[in-house]
Amino acid sequence: IGEIRRYLRDNNPIRVSRSLRDVAYKALQVRDTLINRFNREPTVSEIAKELEIEREEVVFALDAIQEPVSLFEPIYH
Amino acid sequence: MENYMELIIPSYSRNESFARSVVGAFLTQLDPTLDELNDVKTAVSEAVTNAIIHGYGNNGGEIRILSKITNNIFEVKIIDQGKGIEDIEQAREPLYTSKPEMERSGLGFSVMEGFMDEVEIISKVGTGTQITLRKKFNSVPSGH
Amino acid sequence: MENYMELIIPSYSRNESFARSVVGAFLTQLDPTLDELNDVKTAVSEAVTNAIIHGYGNNGGEIRILSKITNNIFEVKIIDQGKGIEDIEQAREPLYTSKPEMERSGLGFSVMEGFMDEVEIISKVGTGTQITLRKKFNSVPSGH
Ligand SMILES: Nc1ncnc2c1ncn2[C@@H]1O[C@H](COP(=O)(O)OP(=O)(O)O)[C@@H](O)[C@H]1O
Ligand SMILES: Nc1ncnc2c1ncn2[C@@H]1O[C@H](COP(=O)(O)OP(=O)(O)O)[C@@H](O)[C@H]1O
Ligand SMILES: [Mg+2]
Ligand SMILES: [Mg+2]
Numbered sequence: 587i588g589e590i591r592r593y594l595r596d597n598n599p600i601r602v603s604r605s606l607r608d609v610a611y612k613a614l615q616v617r618d619t620l621i622n623r624f625n626r627e628p629t630v631s632e633i634a635k636e637l638e639i640e641r642e643e644v645v646f647a648l649d650a651i652q653e654p655v656s657l658f659e660p661i662y663h
Numbered sequence: 664m665e666n667y668m669e670l671i672i673p674s675y676s677r678n679e680s681f682a683r684s685v686v687g688a689f690l691t692q693l694d695p696t697l698d699e700l701n702d703v704k705t706a707v708s709e710a711v712t713n714a715i716i717h718g719y720g721n722n723g724g725e726i727r728i729l730s731k732i733t734n735n736i737f738e739v740k741i742i743d744q745g746k747g748i749e750d751i752e753q754a755r756e757p758l759y760t761s762k763p764e765m766e767r768s769g770l771g772f773s774v775m776e777g778f779m780d781e782v783e784i785i786s787k788v789g790t791g792t793q794i795t796l797r798k799k800f801n802s803v804p805s806g807h
Numbered sequence: 808m809e810n811y812m813e814l815i816i817p818s819y820s821r822n823e824s825f826a827r828s829v830v831g832a833f834l835t836q837l838d839p840t841l842d843e844l845n846d847v848k849t850a851v852s853e854a855v856t857n858a859i860i861h862g863y864g865n866n867g868g869e870i871r872i873l874s875k876i877t878n879n880i881f882e883v884k885i886i887d888q889g890k891g892i893e894d895i896e897q898a899r900e901p902l903y904t905s906k907p908e909m910e911r912s913g914l915g916f917s918v919m920e921g922f923m924d925e926v927e928i929i930s931k932v933g934t935g936t937q938i939t940l941r942k943k944f945n946s947v948p949s950g951h
Binding site for chain 3: 666667668669670671672673675677678681684685688689692
């Protein structure tokens with residue numbers, strides 16, 4: 587098993603940047619599902635629970651798909 | 664519920680999104696919705712961007728972020744030891760910016776005020792600026 | 808690349824996951840693989856848990872977490888001002904725990920050593936403990 591794990595590690599390294607984006611898109615999908623189920627905005631914990639991740643991770647993932655710019659700044663620069 | 668945290672980062676613009684996320688992660692204890700989370704993060708983002716751009720300009724420096732939860736009140740202070748604000752009333756005015764040449768919008772403080780319940784500004788020229796943002800969270804999620 | 812951050816939190820066990828994810832988010836600057844990220848987070852988690860349980864026991868106190876990136880070297884220090892470690896060599900031994908009654912595994916330091924390149928322990932009884940974890944990242948992110 588150790589061998590296989592090492593092989594996977596060396597040959598299939600999923601980068602965090604990629605995985606964060608995947609989590610973020612799933613979080614947004616789950617949010618829609620939960621809005622339909624509860625008839626209200628779900629909370630971050632509810633989304634985290636559904637995704638089986640920690641609530642802090644929802645925040646960091648969503649920020650990974652957001653541009654780090656101030657609201658009214660030009661997006662080019 | 665009572666909790667607090669302090670974060671210190673160098674004033675690099677790439678740390679703005681990190682700071683915003685850390686404050687957002689801390690806020691999750693109050694179990695906000697994504698919209699509430701985004702409001703706070705946007706306000707924090709404006710204050711941190713101001714510390715980087717206006718407070719320190721091109722000079723390096725440290726930004727301290729203190730956040731505190733007391734029952735359902737969320738508070739965050741963004742503190743720089745940069746150049747300070749000469750006229751606080753003017754700085755608060757919508758559309759006022761001291762850097763029009765940089766295509767700043769002058770709406771940072773208006774955004775903070777729109778998204779938070781309270782915005783306090785303490786500043787001294789040559790000493791630095793401390794912005795305090797507060798917001799009350801009432802949301803009790805039903806059914807858990 | 809150079810960057811650093813300092814995080815201070817009270818030693819509540821609910822802050823352990825917050826601390827771990829903040830350090831993880833800081834590390835994403837080096838765009839690690841998921842495995843690498845989890846390794847670092849697990850090591851940090853062990854050190855923070857130790858500070859909470861062994862350093863402060865049931866007494867409150869603050870935990871300082873200093874993290875630094877210098878080129879491709881990632882470093883994180885977990886510092887408490889708790890009771891300190893009497894015998895560091897013994898503490899490092901796999902399966903050694905001073906709290907067998909709490910069903911501790913005694914594997915915290917082994918996990919840190921397994922997942923990081925370097926684990927330094929500085930501790931003084933009555934003064935506190937500073938754990939330094941280091942790891943080198945060679946990974947060159949592909950395609951972005
Ligand atoms: N941390 C700070 N240090 C020094 N000056 C500041 C700081 N924050 C805000 N200011 C001043 O307040 C003005 C208004 O800020 P803001 O409403 O965010 O608009 P903008 O950032 O687009 O200029 C800035 O142009 C600047 O002169
Ligand atoms: N921050 C700390 N302060 C005081 N003692 C510590 C600290 N970290 C570790 N120790 C000591 O080292 C021992 C071994 O730690 P560890 O390998 O994590 O095992 P465990 O936490 O399961 O006991 C602990 O039982 C404790 O006596
Ligand atoms: Mg601004
Ligand atoms: Mg342990």
